Amino acid sequence: MDKQAEAIQLFQPTFRVDECLDEIRECLEMGWTGLGFKTLEIESAWRDFTGLPNAHFVNSATAALHLSLEIARDVHGWLAGDEVITTPLTFVSTNHAIVRAGLSPVFADVDEYMCLSPISVLEKITPRTRAVIFVGLGGSTGQLEQVVDVCRAAGLFVILDAAHMSGTRLRGRDPGHLADVTCHSFQAVKNLPTADSGMVCFAESELDGLARKYSWLGISRDTYSRSHGGTYAWMYDVDYFGDKYHGNSVMAALALVGLRYLEADNEKRRHIAETYETLLGSVENLQVVPTPPDCLSSRHLFQILVNDRVSMIRGLHQAGIFPGVHYRANTDYSVYAEFQGDTPLAQQASERLLSLPMHVRLTDDQVQYISHVVTELTA
Numbered sequence: 189m190d191k192q193a194e195a196i197q198l199f200q201p202t203f204r205v206d207e208c209l210d211e212i213r214e215c216l217e218m219g220w221t222g223l224g225f226k227t228l229e230i231e232s233a234w235r236d237f238t239g240l241p242n243a244h245f246v247n248s249a250t251a252a253l254h255l256s257l258e259i260a261r262d263v264h265g266w267l268a269g270d271e272v273i274t275t276p277l278t279f280v281s282t283n284h285a286i287v288r289a290g291l292s293p294v295f296a297d298v299d300e301y302m303c304l305s306p307i308s309v310l311e312k313i314t315p316r317t318r319a320v321i322f323v324g325l326g327g328s329t330g331q332l333e334q335v336v337d338v339c340r341a342a343g344l345f346v347i348l349d350a351a352h353m354s355g356t357r358l359r360g361r362d363p364g365h366l367a368d369v370t371c372h373s374f375q376a377v378k379n380l381p382t383a384d385s386g387m388v389c390f391a392e393s394e395l396d397g398l399a400r401k402y403s404w405l406g407i408s409r410d411t412y413s414r415s416h417g418g419t420y421a422w423m424y425d426v427d428y429f430g431d432k433y434h435g436n437s438v439m440a441a442l443a444l445v446g447l448r449y450l451e452a453d454n455e456k457r458r459h460i461a462e463t464y465e466t467l468l469g470s471v472e473n474l475q476v477v478p479t480p481p482d483c484l485s486s487r488h489l490f491q492i493l494v495n496d497r498v499s500m501i502r503g504l505h506q507a508g509i510f511p512g513v514h515y516r517a518n519t520d521y522s523v524y525a526e527f528q529g530d531t532p533l534a535q536q537a538s539e540r541l542l543s544l545p546m547h548v549r550l551t552d553d554q555v556q557y558i559s560h561v562v563t564e565l566t567a
């Protein structure tokens with residue numbers, strides 16, 4: 189097999205540089221780079237794009253997840269150590285947020301889509317369970333509807349970690365419609381790349397109001413509305429020990445440009461995924477992680493399960509291909525040692541999952557080359 193001239197990376201963000209600079213220039217010329225101005229524009233554009241009723245632009249999905257749990261905890265009066273059911277197969281942001289809000293993660297198992305299994309979620313419910321965080325791994329909706337049904341029947345709050353799901357549709361709608369709060373990431377390698385930012389979208393407007401306060405140190409009015417608010421602009425109350433989690437206009441400028449290209453970029457990702465599926469779908473000793481039939485995935489990731497991941501990665505590196513692993517089961521990390529759950533499928537997947545390169549600049553030739561190398565290494 190030929191070694192390609194250039195290394196093929198797992199992810200590679202694409203920025204429309206001139207458009208980004210034009211948007212940022214507006215901020216600089218106006219002298220407003222912070223909260224307000226472009227952050228309001230991206231919030232409005234994101235509500236239009238997703239159809240969700242509320243959207244608050246924050247500095248990361250990590251912040252969005254932490255805000256979601258703190259606000260739900262305070263509004264619903266959850267106590268320290270109350271339980272949140274979650275998946276081990278995620279970026280640690282998801283599960284850190286639970287612990288940072290003073291709550292206890294309870295790990296449930298995954299299904300063939302590598303997302304939370306509704307049966308496992310049901311089994312993990314105790315009198316102290318308050319919420320479930322569903323992670324749309326790779327952009328997939330997995331069995332989200334069934335998990336939400338379990339949650340509604342048990343009166344549990346539903347948080348959707350949609351860090352991979354910008355542009356995903358379930359039966360034609362944004363999957364955030366099913367959740368009480370949805371958290372998106374616009375981190376540099378996600379489908380809508382900025383540098384670092386994200387969105388927290390509460391179903392209830394009252395909670396969105398709290399998100400604005402909690403993300404600005406507990407201050408009840410933001411600087412932008414104060415600086416346009418006349419004589420009493422300096423007058424505000426602080427009644428909560430909040431964080432500084434809000435987004436800024438420079439990141440919002442990048443997000444506004446990214447949003448213009450999100451659908452077209454996701455279409456390219458879907459084309460790449462289809463090519464991989466065609467070429468790898470019937471290779472022996474290798475499984476493609478499936479996507480559920482009603483899901484139009486954002487295709488943040490293309491994941492396969494392999495038997496000998498170490499030698500596969502070694503072989504790919506020798507061929508100039510750099511894959512990734514999403515994720516090792518979080519229960520393997522020492523910080524989660526006290527929160528073990530019985531999650532055999534997640535544990536198995538944690539040893540076998542491999543993410544192949546997936547970004548909008550991959551060419552058809554590269555996808556064929558990668559598939560060819562993977563096939564040879566599996567034989």
Ligand SMILES: *Cc1c(COP(=O)(O)O)cnc(C)c1O
Nearest residue numbers: 248249250279281351373375386
């Ligand atoms: C990237 C990611 C996050 C965190 O997003 P940031 O914007 O980088 O904070 C959370 N959950 C998942 C599943 C992610 O992949």
